[in-house]
Structures are given as structure tokens and as C-alpha cells.
Amino acid sequence: MIKKIILLSILTTSLLFAQEDSENIKQKGMEYFKNNDYKLAIEEFTKINDFKQSASVDFYLARSYYELAMFEKALIVYERILINEPNNKRVQLEIAQTYLMLNSLEIAKISFLELLNDPTIPLAVKNSIENRLKFINEKTKKHFFASTLMFSWGYDDNIGNNNTNKYFGYSPYYGQDLTNPSNAKIKSSFYETAALINHMYNYDENISFKNGLVLYKQDFTKDDNKQLDVISLNTTPIYKDGNISYGLTFNIDNILYGDNHYLNNYSLTPKISYLIDQTKIYETGIKFLNKKFVQDKDEGNNSWVYEYQNRLIFQTKDFGIFDLNLLVGREIDDKNIRYDVAKEYETISINNNYKIDEHYSLNSSISYSNVNYMDENTLFSTRRADDIYNFILGLNYSYSKDLSLGISYSYINQNSNQTPTDYDKNMIKSSIFYSF
Helix, strand or coil: CHHHHHHHHHHHHHHHHHHHHHHHHHHHHHHHHHCCCHHHHHHHHCCCCCHHHHCCCHHHHHHHHHHCCCHHHHHHHHHHHHHHCCCCHHHHHHHHHHHHHCCCHHHHHHHHHHHHCCCCCCHHHHHHHHHHHHHHHHHHCCEEEEEEEEEEEEEECCCCECCCHHHHCCCCCCCECCCCCCCCCCCEEEEEEEEEEEEEEECCCCEEEEEEEEEEEEEECCCHHHCEEEEEEEEEEEEEECCEEEEEEEEEEEEEECCEEEEEEEEEEEEEEEEEECCEEEEEEEEEEEEEECCHHHHHHCEEEEEEEEEEEEECCCCCEEEEEEEEEEEEECCCCCCCCCEEEEEEEEEEEEECCCCEEEEEEEEEEEEEEEEEECCCCEEEEEEEEEEEEEEEEECCCCEEEEEEEEEEEEEECCHHHCEEEEEEEEEEEEEC
């Protein structure tokens, strides 16, 4: 009898000490948790092996795993809590959120909807759940549309060399006023209107299709013959594999110049985009472009362009977003009868977008192009070579989410070894952008 009493006393004392140790471990773990030392909190909480004792810290153990992005382990602990507390709404909410972080969007959506239909859930929590459901619906949506309208007014102090290189290339007579042999500057104001329509279709997590339509019009008040109208259509199938995306862009430009159908561009650009980290993206690609002039008198300008493109986009903490571009290209004329078409060129550009505050942002760009023509100009008995410098500085004001205003200044200086193609120009432009 005495032995039984002694044995019972020892067992009771051991249980009391174990309970005391568990309480000390719990308090120590909670201190770590409150101080955001989640790793040390996990080390303490997992020392409690007794299921009944560990139940009091399981929620904080799961939260610690969650904060350290160990979502699978967090789920296991949350599910263990629900075994004893199947109606614990806070834990059910944490489980739904954890599935969201694991990108298991359908499971997360079902879990959130079950909570949303519960009349006992507080209004503030319901609002939070609705926001998460909205995020899931946006992320799982198949079709995305975005459109922007632009209206601009500007002033150009040399419209005899208007900036049409984007569509016509570097050839000296594309957009140049041949009725002005003295190369004197002709000044004029101009108007621009543009509509950009973008569509994205997500077939699944890896495959998507990006489509775009651009409508652009430019009118000079001093010369109607320099009116420029462009319709550009592009589509890009994209395959994403982890941090790497593979795209193949098809593009068609239909260009009217001086109110006459002038040029059609057809291009194909395979490209690769690599997400280096959350602040850096590198893109590279090869562009194949065919220029087809509509008028018979311009057929000698028909050409093929081959261009190797490199681009690095990176975001800095203090200086905004930088966009570096380097491209090398070669243009070959179809019939080899025009000295002013076939050429080789290199272009390097640096663009920056700096957000001053909530409403204002500063945009700047500087570029340099070196263009060397491959055929000798019989008039000058030499091959043409151009160095082109371009500088742009702009200030944007975001009035609202959809409406923004901008003003910009640009300077172009083309240094050429042949007088008719040597020029510089200044442009200033104010714009209104409306997105919907």
C-alpha cells in the first residue's frame, strides 16, 4: 500500500513538472512570436509533444510557418486544429488564405465562398473575403482588355525632316521635303490622335495570347501633304516556363502618307523574356521585317530588315525604372538599285521613369544610332553615314486612375556626311491620355 502511494506521488509530481515545463515553453514561444522571431517560436512550440498541451499553441505554430512562407506545414497544423474545433471560423479563414498563397486558387475560392455564406461572419471579415475573391477572379479570368486614347498638340521647328523613322526606316527621302533643296527649316504646329487597344487571353497557366491594335494620325497645319495615318495590328502567342517566357510576335503596319496609301510592313519577331528577380527583366529577340511600298514609283525602296534586339528593364529604390535597349540591324533592298536603302545600323537607348509623388512622374530618354549605308552615292562619290542623337524629357500628371496629362520636349540631331540629310530639330508636345 505504501509503495502504491509513493508511486502515485512520483507520477503526480512528474506530471506537474511536465505541465510546468510546457507552460514555460509556451510563454517563451509566445514571446518569440510577438517579436516576429518566427523561426525561434517554431523551435519552442515543437518541443511540446503532448497533444493536449500543444493544442493551445497550434494556431501560433501554424501562423509562424505561414509567416516564413512554409505554407504546406502551416496547412497541416491548421487541419489538426479543425479536428477538435471543426467550427473555428478563424482557422477556416487562415486555411483559405494559405491555399491562396499556394496558388491553389480554385480550392481557396471554394473555402472563401463557404465562409462568405456564413451569417455569423462579421461584416469587416466579409469585406476582406470579397476583396480576396475579386483578386482570384481577376487572376483566373481568361480575357483582359485595356484601351487608351491619346490627344496631342505640338510644335515642330523642322517639319521638312519629320520624325517618321518608326515606320519608314532611316532612308533619307522618307518624310523629307524634296521641294526644299536649301534644307531650310519649316516650322509648324501639329495634331496627333491615337487609340491603343490591347487584349490578353490566358489559355492556361503556361500559354497565353497577346493582341494589340494601334490607330494613329498626325496632321501638320502648315502642310497637308505630310499627313500620316497608321493602322498597326499585332498578335503574340506566349509560352511561360517558370521565369522564362517565349513569344512570337506577328505585326502588320498599314501606312498612309499625304493621304495616299504608301507602305505596308510585315514583321515576325521571336523573343525570349527572362525574369531575373522581382526588379529585373531581360528580353532578347530577332526581328524579320519586310517593307512593301504600294506605289510603283517607290518599288525600288522595297526591302528586308534583320534586327537583333536586347532589352534590360530594372527597378531601383531611389531612381525609378530604367529601360536599356541595344539593337543591331541590317536592311537589304529587294532590287539593289537604290543607294539610299541598303544599310547597317546600331542603336543604344536609355529610358527612365521616375515617380516624383502620387501624381507626378518624370520621363526621360536618350538614344544614339550609327547608320552606315552600303552603296555609294554617285552624287557625292561616297557612302552615306549618319550619327543620330535623340533626347526626350517629359512630365506626366495623373489626375485620376483613368486620366493623365503630359508635356514633353524632344531634340533630334542627325549628323550626316551628306548635306541634304544633315539636320536637327526641336519638338514640344502636350498630351491627354484616357484609359479604360
